[in-house]
Amino acid sequence: MSNDELQLWIEQVSRDNFGVPFRHKATFNSRLSSTGGRYFIKSHNIEINPLQLTQFGREETERIIKHELCHYHLHLAKRGYMHRDADFKRLLAQVGGSRYCQSLPGMKARKPLPYRYKLVCTACATEYPRKRKVDPKRYRCGNCAGKLKLQTLEIE
Numbered sequence: 001m002s003n004d005e006l007q008l009w010i011e012q013v014s015r016d017n018f019g020v021p022f023r024h025k026a027t028f029n030s031r032l033s034s035t036g037g038r039y040f041i042k043s044h045n046i047e048i049n050p051l052q053l054t055q056f057g058r059e060e061t062e063r064i065i066k067h068e069l070c071h072y073h074l075h076l077a078k079r080g081y082m083h084r085d086a087d088f089k090r091l092l093a094q095v096g097g098s099r100y101c102q103s104l105p106g107m108k109a110r111k112p113l114p115y116r117y118k119l120v121c122t123a124c125a126t127e128y129p130r131k132r133k134v135d136p137k138r139y140r141c142g143n144c145a146g147k148l149k150l151q152t153l154e155i156e
Helices: 003-018 050-076 086-095
Strands: 026-028 037-039 046-048 117-121 127-130 148-152
Touching: 003 026, 003 050, 037 050, 046 050, 050 086
Parallel strands: 026 046
Antiparallel strands: 037 046, 117 127, 117 148
């Protein structure tokens, strides 16, 4: 499917489900990896991940389009267009858009960062694992109020 065909498709979904025309630009963006689509607040354009269409078909992609159109129409109407807003949730349920897109096969899930540091109490030997480096002079042990010492851990 080309960008022109996507543009026509989104315009049709907007007319049929929202009763309002889509007057901005819609394109595919193959660089999207963890999302099905995005709506740009400043330009009002919409981008759709083409892999969603090839992997899950037109029906799932249309649900993603409805999701992005909810952002679009609510933002232009100066109503709550963010995921957490009641207006957004209500309109999304009304038009049958998807709240979350399906994860693409072969995409790795993000791993949490391993602990790279630990603070060790010099008095009671309580350990506090840390992902970020901190100044141990600014903290005390939560058990005995002893001084802490920073240790760097080896990452495998």
